Amino acid sequence: MSTSTSTGTTAGPAAPTASAAVRLRPVPPGQARITGGVWHERAEVNRSATIPTGLEYLRKANNVRNLEIAAGTVEGSPQGPIFADSDVHKWVEAAAWEYGRSGGEDLLEAQLELTGFLARAQAEDGYLNSVVEVREGERYRKLPWSHEHYCAGHLIQAAVAQARTTGRRELLDVGTRIADHLVATFGPGKIEDVDGHPVIETALVELYRETGTREYLDLAQWFVEARGHGLIASHGHEPTYFSDRVPVREATTVEGHAVRAVYLAAGATDVAVETGDTELLEALRRQYDSMERSKQYLTGGLGSRWEGESFGDPYELPADRAYAETCAAIGGVQWAWRMLLATGEARYADQIERMLLNGMLAGVSLTGREFFYVNPLQLRSDANPEENRSPAHGRRGWFDCACCPPNVMRTLSSLAGYLATTGTASTGDAGPPSVQIHQYAAGTIAAAGLELDVETAYPWEGSVRVTVRNAPAAPVALALRVPAWADGATLDGDLVTAGEYASVTRTWAEGDAVTLDLPLTPRFTVADERVDAVRGCVALERGPLVYAVEAHDQPDGVVVDDVRADPSGEVTAEHREDLLGGVTVLHLQGYRGSPPPADALSPYAAAGARRAEPGEPVQLTAIPYYAWANRGPRPMRVWIPVARG
């Protein structure tokens, strides 16, 4: 059935077909390149440290051995969680994108070695899951928990990445065989069941995009539509946990396990654009609105609850107990990217930037060798470091459930895929070809006949200069995103509107340049009153970065739990090349605050009896949130209580 006609697109992680109902089409990573700045630095560390270390961990944790067992080349029983294979698949995907980005025979060889194990581990009929096949024994017996489609999905994503960046077909063959197996096994009149953990949806759509095999899209569509109809038995969690309480097209919000919810939403968005299903897309927009409006942290982090790793109730956004799983920020980026392609609205590019630079990037250390699973916005003094995944413990090299590290790897290695698009932005319809630049990093972009150089020290500096190196002899619209926070931004000196794309249409000549100036004035941010957890607090942002006050940088004796901010005071920015890999820190005016009275037996007192003394004035220093906990875990807070007179 599968045609396996790799198009060799060299596309990035999500490449809508020509017939997809999208307003924007990604500029593939090969044509959009990042060559300097924070993202380049992070990608280089990902290349030199994270990806190689990750493979070591996968070997140590037996994930690779499991495949060899399934392949029959090693004796034994698979170890680790039931979804252990998926971490290998994500690593291969990361290696594939990274090979596309920076090359290197080591990356190709390691991929192909693993691909060999995978091919040999695959059953005759296409089924592939080492833990279920060898250890559990029976396929699809408890699909809500067995992650069999989840693992297949990650394999397929890796296969597509490998095909796009190496041109090699080996893993794509494995992927199409497993997809064919799924098509033959699941759907109306076959096994009518869905995996408890989505990801197969995006994967099947992408394989359809890569191969043209319509059945993959149909099955993805069926998996999306099957949810919310009681297929998933509870298994200790309610249907909400699995995004199975309400059919996707009827849902008005996101709920339950955050990673599952956003992976599903991303897949549903893919299905909506490939099938031209405007009703489904509208439902997804409604859900996205609800998420952004009431269920997202300032850092872009998603998931308020440790319990069930879930989205909480609307406006339930505690700073200290934020779960904000690294994977959820990544899933959020994937969904936002698909919404951006579908709608052309700048708000989704803003969201991508917020999630990438804050929620996701905090999940990996500056060395690239240690990770956070959970990304809170506050760490208290005397926090117990012992709880599993506790940020008070500091970052960890790996996890028993190691979903986050390879997810970071595949994201950092494919970042260039999120830089730019061609098509029609929401600001206008018909017209000349257009290029949209969504994210700002030093690099090059080749699209719609234009070859562009981007020069910028963003996010440390607000100037983005785009120079034309080559251009067609016809008009092209060049659209630059003006983030919603960038009031006062100018394009070549003219004010442009924040929250939209600033577009210039002309017949370009080599050497032409436009300069976007984004004001990076530090700004204090407040939350809606319904966000009870941070009432009376401000956060500090500069450009796309959320800042945090970490104990390391404060004057002697200042206790982060007790500090107060004075938002009427001046905030100064200082770039510190020597600090945390080079960051701009912010100095703000505040007060030392006052600790609980030494003799207090209770934290409660009659109103008025105990005053909240602001304490003596101090200058506080904030660092980008993403860089916290790189000098050992010490108290930190994003939201700072405002001193009240």
Add this chain to the structure above:
Amino acid sequence: MSTSTSTGTTAGPAAPTASAAVRLRPVPPGQARITGGVWHERAEVNRSATIPTGLEYLRKANNVRNLEIAAGTVEGSPQGPIFADSDVHKWVEAAAWEYGRSGGEDLLEAQLELTGFLARAQAEDGYLNSVVEVREGERYRKLPWSHEHYCAGHLIQAAVAQARTTGRRELLDVGTRIADHLVATFGPGKIEDVDGHPVIETALVELYRETGTREYLDLAQWFVEARGHGLIASHGHEPTYFSDRVPVREATTVEGHAVRAVYLAAGATDVAVETGDTELLEALRRQYDSMERSKQYLTGGLGSRWEGESFGDPYELPADRAYAETCAAIGGVQWAWRMLLATGEARYADQIERMLLNGMLAGVSLTGREFFYVNPLQLRSDANPEENRSPAHGRRGWFDCACCPPNVMRTLSSLAGYLATTGTASTGDAGPPSVQIHQYAAGTIAAAGLELDVETAYPWEGSVRVTVRNAPAAPVALALRVPAWADGATLDGDLVTAGEYASVTRTWAEGDAVTLDLPLTPRFTVADERVDAVRGCVALERGPLVYAVEAHDQPDGVVVDDVRADPSGEVTAEHREDLLGGVTVLHLQGYRGSPPPADALSPYAAAGARRAEPGEPVQLTAIPYYAWANRGPRPMRVWIPVARG
């Protein structure tokens, strides 16, 4: 070894031996009786509804059948959680205390029927656990999780209660046989392991108190001291979860699973007073201080986290996600009671009152037939009701893990045991015999030769009149607790000091009376600034009761999520006999607040750009927290944001 010489003490739940290092000794429930008021009403509902319904659920949920299976009278495999037996034991304990309180052959017969099953289910060597023995097959194989000592502990507590209230020895014989089995099996040179869930400690000490068998105390002491030395393997949770991170005598705080922690602390306090271990008692005082200072809700509720049902970090006390398990409040009462006996300090009696009237009492509906497992201080609009144990769902008739309902039953049936003591309060040492009244309810107390009538409509009214009905011909000190909140309290018109006992020593004559007047002026309470979750909020209290604003009582269109309080406004109290079984409600001045702007895409905005409008003035009505969710679950909040000008 066991001597099983029941003393027939008719004592209450915790009865220190004559040699125990305590300052106060409980007045047994038979000599302290509650005959009117809230506690009497609740006890009557417990008698007529909760206890009978509980037995029905235990039969329906197979807990009783499990015992019959273990007894060999029924075929099958035990059902339910591994600690299923313990719910039967707690029910028997409740029935025993209730039999002592109100009599009734039905209660005696049901107890004895269950006792018969238990006796027949007990193994030759004294071991008794239907689920482990029949279903799991191997004893003590995974003690951190198997709850085998936990079940034994609850059985022993039931046995002691039955002996004290009925004089019957049947269950005490079962209890001593299981205790003898434990003594023969555990300890130095035997199995050196501890149960993951404490309760055996208080149970063994009480059995020692009832029987005089020293080995029970020794084993309880060993179990207390064994913790914190790495005996408990992780089993998916860290040692903290099991109160096993630090030895009890070295611990400076409570941590991990809240119920486990306070049960252990109660048992350790028993051990400390019975062995005269002042160092251990000092450690427990330090831990209690830490708990009260930084890890307790205003309602007395304990446990901030759903994850691991645990105490959170210091000052991590979210209102919305408070776990505050009903059982934890009960365990807190047990610990506080033992600290009160040990120290004679009024603060522990204050704590008992706070935990009983708020944290615990909220756990059962006014009908007595439905329960909360989790007792948050806020329920938001649009809260998802589907999560297991979610208060948004409302109260439930029973739980798969049904620890809380029978725990409520045994507490309500033994309340009179917490009313009064004899001995020497901390305010003075040597001197005449003394009686301390710790909790106020209409009733009678006979102690130290005094026979007293207590007349009061507390907690609705603040006057407590104690009349002497009989007295010895020698001086007796009568000490009445003046709660710490009761500034301005008077005894017979003279000001007395809040937070201490007001004591009158005289040779009493029949008809003598003293009147304590506790000012029940409604008061606004604030939390320390470190309690980030309720910054900028006030709570409303009156006497010992914490109040809550529930949607049911507010003017049309008022959204509880958005309301603001004006703590400078007048608060009026109104007794409503028709409402919620008869409660005093409070009317306070406030504002409607403003919902998030309809067009807000994000809850975050530039400081100053979005004002928190107080909205129009409204009169809000607050009910006692314990009575919430008796008219269906609707939004509720204890902490109300203060309107800022």
